[in-house]
Amino acid sequence: MSQDNNKPLALELKGIDKRFGTVHANRGIDLQVEKGTIHGIVGENGAGKSTLMSIIYGFYQADAGEMFIDGQPLIAKDSKAAIDAGIGMVHQHFMLVHNFTVLENVILGAESSPLLNRSMSDARATLKQLEKDYNLQVPLDTQIQDLPVGIQQRVEILKALYRGAKVLILDEPTGVLTPQETDHLFKILAALRDQGTTVIIITHKLREILAVTDNVSVMRQGAMVAHLKTKETSREELAEQMVGRKVLLRVKKGESTPSQERLRVEQLNYTDKHGVPRLKNLNFSVRAGEIVGIAGVSGNGQSELLEVLAGMKALTSGRFAFGDTWITHEAPLNAEQIRHLKVAHVPEDRQAQGLVTAFPASEAFILGYHRDPQYNHKVLMKQKDIVADCAKQMKKWDVRPPIPDLKTANFSGGNQQKLVLAREVERDPDVMLIGQPTRGVDIGAIEFIHQEIIRLRDHGKAILLVSVELDEIFSLTDRILVLFDGQIVAEVNTADADERMLGLMMANAHEEEVAHG
Amino acid sequence: GCSNDEPAATAAAAEESSSFRPAVVYDVAGKFDKSFNEAVFRNGVETFVADKGVAVREFTPDNESQREQAIRRLAQDGHSPIVTVGFNFGSAVEAVAADFPDTQFAIIDSVVDAPNVQSLVFQEHEGSFLVGALAAMVSETSTIGFVGGMDIPLIRKFACGYEQGAKYVNENINVLQNMTGSTPTAFNDPVRGGELANSQISQGADVIYAAAGGTGLGVYQTAADNEIYAIGVDSNQNYLQPGTMLTSMEKRVGTAAYTSWEQSMMGNWEAGVQVFGIAENGVDWSLDEFNRDLISADLETAVNDIRSKIVSGEIQVYDYMQNGDCNYAAM
């Protein structure tokens, strides 16, 4: 380790080790965080970042290892001990009670009196001060469920500050923010640092690390593999450390040759069961032999778009067509019927939607196609054919291990994803709806999957791709639609787009920004 | 508790069937129900054991399908006569008796027509007539109540006799009647019994007769709480709430069971219907140290007067079971 010791340490970890059943999430981790700095931690999905932070916060208990805060041993047997020691944490998934007001959420567990009214009026004064100091405005009496995520995040930060956090941990804070909201957050973090708070920020977006941190540590497969000074490193170096080898940033692909229209969407609207409009007047089309990407900050309607097109949700008005079969509110089709129109769907979340992880692979492999005559006698299913077919495709797609009887949950993320892709692709669809094809998938599999998607395009499939990874959008698509608040706010050819411009469009700040610039 | 010193009574015991081995199967409420089953236990089993020195095998089934299993089991083990307590055993006795023609069976409160079954039935309407008359004599509000258990003809028979007795004394008396329910649990629901008594009391009743098994306990309790009279049933229940228990309509099921065993022991047991009325000492009103103070000499004479008129046939009490109604006036 090469950290100079001019600054005192706010936090030090020695040999932290943690297992979850068979998963070894943290392997003997050492970490030193200097006081009054912003320290970044990067690593791929599943590298163990959240686990490590949760151990510091006392949410999990380490199996082995020691922690020191300001040089004093920290025994974080629960979160209370950590809070008392001055640690605050903003979790990757917010820890808020959705039907409590902001104020109630802030005081929860830190009430000043057994009586609620007293605690609340005490807290109100303190919070007003904090809001002013850090530019963190929140409506104190509004329920959390009525607030946008950006504000919810501020509530989490306020919660930590209210408890007097000296070390503030933020786990993937920017995943739910637009680039502009991210900038605002970073300003707050800088202000905190300047007033003496130590900040630890986790992300896998390298650009952010470079922009905001003083030091950065890299985790890979549960181990800490590097400690670097931000000024002295680069994106390429970090990426290489993260994945453990030189990585290809973009897949190679040729020109697209789009032909006939395969998917057409007209005036599509979708309102969810709470009455909130999620998709508003969408119009677009996808042609055979092209990949159209949907870009946007999570929660702007991408998921709903995929689900509506795939027949999992019924549209509210407008219409769309695969080939020349129109689907309307009056004549909706369910997922199975849509599949019969030669539409394949790789859902965003394979564990929650694409697979039944309790099924053996052979059964998961026919999900959605389980009614095909190919797999059914009159009453019973053709058990042997199903297993044989699954085994064949497992071999072809290099799913490891190629055992059709193995429980789906026991395959790794990448192999599960291959199983889903194999299932959807092998029916030779005309249109493919693909969501987050590489989320949580290891790098090797990502390359494979990306090449496969390009190959499908070149075979004349019409592909609609949703991804939160802008890189993925850039490297795979031919055309990009930007969704903001359920509307298409921009359509660009990938070749003409750059990341900054897309970021502004995703925040729907495009026009203003252009006006300014 | 009940001591049963026999080791696991399995098939082996069945061999020595030559000896006399009486048995009784109580209804699901159990032998300590303070009522019907208890009467068989106290005045039948206990006295028989004391008098004759012969053990009586007892059993209480837990549910429907165990009724038949229990009787069959006892018959297999060589018990005879087997006395079953309550009409609920009707179909079970019928089935088992056919399979064990050499075993003697007796059933209380029901008629089973088989060559080896004794049916022990009671003239409950006569006894109820007596206590109804007494109730009418002591009532100051001219309103008296009846709380029945399960709504079945047998209980209506009680109610009908009671009403007749009351009207015999006071033609204008108001007799409130409630049944607790239509399932066997109606015989074991003191809470509901208490609520019904409460409701009758609020309508002015100052004597309540409960023919409702365990449910009656709630009635007597409520009567005591409200300081009005209650009348017990089956066993002599006067001791339950001394001071407010006016009397009890005793139905001497214990004696009937006793008789059946004794006859078998003596060798003069006969199948067929045996009727127990006031004349046979099968039903009666009770007078003991617990209600002595409540019954003046005049009252006692008046009731006993009616009693002898029933025995002599001067008073004919109409039986609900005759036509399934209580149209005694039509007679």
Added chain:
Amino acid sequence: MANTVTTPWWMTTVVIPVANIVLAFAVCSLLFLYIEVNPIDAIVAMVDGSFGNTEGLGYTLFYATGYIFTGLAVAVAFHCGLFNIGGEGQATFAGLGVTAVALALGPIMPMILVIPLAIIMAGVFGAAWAYIPAYLQAKRGSHIVITTIMFNFIAASLMVYLLVDWLRPPGSMSSESAVFPTNSWMPRVWEWFGWRRSPLNLTFIVALLAAYGTWLFLWRTRWGYEVRALGFNHNAARFAGISDSKVVILAMLVSGMLAGLFAVNALLGDLHQLKLGYVAGFGFTGIAVALMGRNHPVGIVLAAVFFGFLYQGGAELKFAYEVDRNIVVVLQGLVVLFSGALEHMLKQPLTKLYIRFQVKKKEEPAHV
């Protein structure tokens, strides 16, 4: 990816269930000691009385037959992610169907027609009683646990009404229907095999067939596939175009049908007349049977025999020691507690132990 160690089948299907039963017996022994019955003697009496002779065995298997139906009923619903606590009510209601057929058609039709018709009616009535809670769950989101409980009560009241006001032969005092004509009586096993008399009847075969049928349905048909898919992951089911409400209703219909078949065993096989409360808690205990049988038909048949043993053994205890049969209810409660609610108590440490052992074997060479 991570080295996944799966626990071997014998761990979850043999070691842990047996450990749970032993634990339940152990705790219950304390109660036996308290009421001054030697627990060993008690168990000997129970085992002897339920397996020691053909009569005991007959009763054990007769009770097991009932449990197979109610256990399967719970399991099918469970695979769909539903808790069917309404077996009691479904069986009660099915009793009415069976009675209707037996009393109305028994006198005018041959056995070969009456019995199959009665079986069908039992299924249909059971399914019908499950349909309303299923419909309400599927279409209106009412919680099926509460609605099925309510339907148990409603069925009980309805049964009282029909039995007392309509089915009871005039003049009869017991709340029972007339006795069915003999050509609707299920042939009994003892008559054929020279066993001692017991109510074990042909329905036992029907129960085994039902178990096999349930297995086929769940694991070998597309409908069963949909039931399980929905039960495990309703998002995935929606993704596959499986209709939530249709499958929920289907699963509950099958479940209710199985619970309804209980009536065949109890009424055509044993009582030969409809009696109040004839289900006697078998519907509820079906939950325990399904839990112990790990919701698999084979497991359920075994668990049903175990519970049949408890039931018959309980009766035997009562003959032998005059202890209340309810002590067996305590035992049942403990079995549900340990193998259901506290399933992780033993499972976790045992599997952890196993995994630690295996992981060490695997990992040592790779990672030091």
Added chain:
Amino acid sequence: MFDIILVMVDATLRVATPLIFAALAGLFSERAGIVNIALEGKLLLGAFAAAAAAYFTGSAWAGVFAAICVGVVFAWLHAFATVTHRGDHVVSGLAINILAAGLTVTLARHWFDMGGQTPSLFGDARFRPITLPFVDLINYIPVVGTIYREVISGHTILVYMSWAAVPLVWWMVFRTRFGLRLRAVGENPQAIDTAGIGVAKMRYLALTVCGVLAGLGGAYLSIAHSAQFIPDMSAGKGYMALAALIFGKWRPVQALLACLLFGFLEAVAIRLQGVEIGGFVVPVQFIEMLPYVLTVVLLAGFIGRAIAPKSIGKPYAKERT
């Protein structure tokens, strides 16, 4: 007519009391995220413990104490299964209900040998109706006096305790720190955990209160409303209380109203046999069915959807294993 209404209301109050206690007990449990169909068993056990203790000691208060102890012990068993070992809440509840049915009868038979009942309680071993002060004073005021005398006065102390419990529970749940944490742990246990409060501790606490209240409800059954324990005396009241809680949308006052409604229907069923409606005799069974049918109808969403505490019934596990 006025008389009949008074009598009905009076009976309603008596019949609804165990429902109120049980519903409030359920409120603590379910607000903390623990499904509690074990209320039924706890009522039964409480009733038995109260009757047995009152019989042995001759003191009704000793009975109440015993019922509370037993209620709490079984609440802890439920917690042990569902919180400590993350077992299924419904299964654990069922196990407790089965255990309750078996244990009460077995012990009752062993101790008293009366077919599973306890002996009748006399004197101080049971609660008697109390006449409230000033009955004679305001008796003369027409309507108010009668209502005071007939309906308000003349119940056992436990009935008045159940009335007092409702505002008390409301205050605890919505106006104290404990209440805030209680509600939070049922909505989002992780939020409680990360706020530095033990989820398990909160849930054990909630279930302890639940056990106390359920014990009171049980005691009422056996030593106040009646004067002995009889097998299966709870007769589904625990389930009905749960249903009342759901109608009441997990709020004390609304739950109270639902309990009163159920109590009223039961009182009606007890009293009105063979009611004629337009010449048609309504069988009493149909009136008995009414609360259940009503529950089903209301649950089908005709009162607007009741939104349960968000993480109800979900075992809280930090680590997936």
